[in-house]
Amino acid sequence: MTKILILGAGYAGLRAAKVLAHKKLDATITLVDRNRYHYETTSLAPVAAGTQRGQSVVLPLPENLPAQINFINGTVTKIDRDHKQVALADGQSLKYDYLIVSLGLESEDYGIPGASKYALPIVDLKSALAVKKHLENQFENYATSQDPDDLRIIVCGAWFSSFEFMGALVDRLPKLAEHYNVPFDKIDVQCIEAKDMILPMFDDDLTNYVKQWLKDHKVTLRTGTPIKEVQANKVITADQTYTANTLVWTTGVRGSHVISDSGFEQRRNRVMVTDQLCMEDDSKVFLIGDVSAVRQPGKPYPFAATGQIAFQMAEAAVANIVADLTGQPRQDFVYNDLGTVLGLGHKSGVAKIFGNHKLRGYPASVMKRVIDDRSVLLQAGVKALVKYGRIPL
Ligand SMILES: Cc1cc2nc3c(=O)[nH]c(=O)nc-3n(C[C@H](O)[C@H](O)[C@H](O)COP(=O)(O)OP(=O)(O)OC[C@H]3O[C@@H](n4cnc5c(N)ncnc54)[C@H](O)[C@@H]3O)c2cc1C
Structure with missing residues (x-):
């Protein structure tokens, strides 16, 4: 069975996991997050000011995941692309065939x-x-x-x-x-x-x-x-x-430090991805959400990292993995x-x-x-x- 590993259960990672779960693939889907919950990053400001309860912006995991998803509560420390494996802080090592990196943002x-x-x-x-x-x-x-x-x-x-x-x-x-x-x-x-x-x-x-x-x-x-x-x-x-x-x-924010710690070519921990949302030299490693930078047609700088684009990237990356596994051609990402x-x-x-x-x-x-x-x-x-x-x- 093909091993699909998703790192981070934010907007991008959780969306990717949910969409993948409904594709009935001959694959195992593993989702890793350092928390046992997903939080809505776009609602954090009112939580900080105290006008919204923290509880109202979280979804406990794995309770809210489809049964097809194997959830691991762990902190990713390093991505080893040479050996197709990911290290967690507790010493576990997770192998993958396809990797979706969606570890999100940090304060800049x-x-x-x-x-x-x-x-x-x-x-x-x-x-x-x-x-x-x-x-x-x-x-x-x-x-x-x-x-x-x-x-x-x-x-x-x-x-x-x-x-x-x-x-x-x-x-x-x-x-x-x-x-x-x-x-x-x-x-x-x-x-x-x-x-x-x-x-x-x-x-x-x-x-x-x-x-x-x-x-x-x-x-x-x-x-x-x-x-x-x-x-x-x-x-x-x-x-x-x-x-x-x-x-x-x-x-402002930058991408997760795991990106630079893992030796990716990056700027502020954001990796420039291809139009198919994977790495130039590794078509089975996708980066989506705030750890990625997507070329903006006709502009010298990438699209701004937002919740909206993270969601759409998740769906597009999944579509390309599904295309590979079902013998269909991949599609380029088009941001709406x-x-x-x-x-x-x-x-x-x-x-x-x-x-x-x-x-x-x-x-x-x-x-x-x-x-x-x-x-x-x-x-x-x-x-x-x-x-x-x-x-x-
Ligand atoms: C306060 C704030 C307000 C914002 N408001 C808006 C807005 O109104 N509209 C908008 O479009 N965008 C907004 N943004 C930007 C938007 O939230 C991000 O673009 C979006 O969250 C990116 O999604 P993501 O899935 O890439 O990352 P995140 O949402 O950051 O999710 C990353 C996930 O990875 C997990 N993770 C991180 N590191 C590790 C690790 N080492 N090991 C395991 N798990 C890990 C985290 O726990 C988290 O679940 C806002 C950002 C902030 C900070």
Whole structure:
């Protein structure tokens, strides 16, 4: 039997496993993840702000997998392509005929001193819950410390998830202030970004909407302000030192370190794949989701790594494996970009969908929820949507 091994049960890996399971192949399908659950990465920002329960963004594994999938709870440390095997941290070694690498993302600190030591990232469920807890602790401390920095939050980087986090914070802060009995007018949220431009996927009209929305909710956005260093409760730029007891790091992401540890040719742990989503020199090793880079027709840079493309890549990689095993020709991957939706808390957002159709405010936030719920629906079905609280009954 052909051994198909999938590394990582995020958007890409879980989708690949589920689609493969229904193909009735003469193959064993093994899915490995370091957690006994799948988490919805696109919903982590509200979890970090505390407006969404962690439980509502996870699907326990292997309970939510079809019976055809053999699930291994383990941490991948190295991929050995010469011997077609993968090493796990507990010493196990897994052989494969076909490999799908979908180990996802890590926080990118761009080598800024102190960033990974003193600022909190939002990249997986544990880190999102750590941000939530840290924030609550500072607000609780304020009663005894009266330290204004306990009520200051600095979001480092104006990346996509930075806005989703600040949007959710705007919803949460009034409740947090009431709960811990702190003066709401003393809460200060700032976002510090190196570039002048924000959200390049949107036009000026939508980015201006976001800027105004932040202003209206007393969030300060400082663009064109590169961070030089991060120290304990301090963010240092060329001109100034900003202090806050909550520093959140959302400047962007890179692929899993397992990619560079395994000797792949890569840039920021993303491997340039062929149009069939495999390696140039190894057609049985596929890389999908955030560990891969896919050529964008007519552009010098690859497609941005998103949940949407991760999903589509999973389906295309599986189709090519199935083609091999059934004697059919492989197909090139064609990305169908359905648009981008940015949620700003529960009641606002911006979106560019179906070409150039724009949404602002509440309709965009509804669209964001529809997309997130569709993803859970595809990964786990209606029962999961209800069970994990996505559809409150
Ligand atoms: C906070 C945040 C918000 C985002 N919001 C959006 C959004 O609104 N829309 C959008 O399209 N994109 C968004 N993105 C990007 C999107 O989430 C990613 O592009 C997408 O998650 C990539 O899917 P993936 O399956 O490649 O990786 P991931 O979702 O990161 O999944 C990787 C999986 O691999 C597992 N894993 C990792 N390392 C190991 C290891 N060594 N051993 C075993 N298992 C391992 C992890 O546990 C995880 O299950 C956001 C990203 C972040 C961080």
